[in-house]
Amino acid sequence: MKLFQTYDSPFPSRVRLLLYAKGIEVEIIHPPGFGASEETKAEYLKVNPIGRVPTLVLDDGRALPESEVICEYLEDAYPEPALRPADPWARAQMRLLARICDFYVVMAMVPLFTLAGRSRRHWEPAVVEAAAGKLAEALAYLETFIGTEGYAVGQGLTQADGAIAPQLVLASEWIPSVFGTPDPLFALPRLAAYWKAIQTDPIVARILDETRQGIVVQQQTARDRAAKAV
Ligand SMILES: N[C@@H](CCC(=O)N[C@@H](CS)C(=O)NCC(=O)O)C(=O)O
Known part of the structure; x- marks a missing residue:
């Protein structure tokens, strides 16, 4: 199998968590047209018409986009070890936490991702403040439902940890460091x-390390490109 992905994005990190936990080997591919490349995305759109990462491509060529759908596929195809709780309520909590990340936490951060890609003179303080306020609101939803035993749900790693932890790198480290919030x-x-407890899980620690390094590389590439464009 192949995984088209980038290391800075939280969505593929969520898929890698399952791959690592289940010991599934895949070929990792940086999609053409993303970040370090000058190419357009035309080639990648043939793989995934949505044009986003991640995409899982099976050995027979079938391609599956969307991180949550890929995680559910991997869980069904490779059930052991399970990263989906057996108990229906716990399973619903896992899905709820992941959904809060996808619908509210990421959406609150989008204006800041956009600003970060523009020069600082476009960073209107009111826009930064409004986005930081929305992000605080979204994180407060997680605060309500997050588990208290070291993991997002119960006492073991689930898909919810893969959805939440990479987003907390952005919310709690990257945004404060870039915008001074x-x-x-x-x-x-x-x-x-x-957040403190989950970073001690070795698989989570691995995807967080990769995410942090991916962000550094992505930022350097953006700076190099901006310098070239001047
Ligand atoms: N709902 C999608 C979201 C994926 C997504 O938005 N990925 C971003 C990176 S964080 C992307 O590929 N954006 C397009 C681009 O960077 O060109 C999923 O869960 O897979």
């Missing part, structure tokens, strides 16, 4: 305790 986790003690 306070760490939103200061006001969210349960989520802060979760």
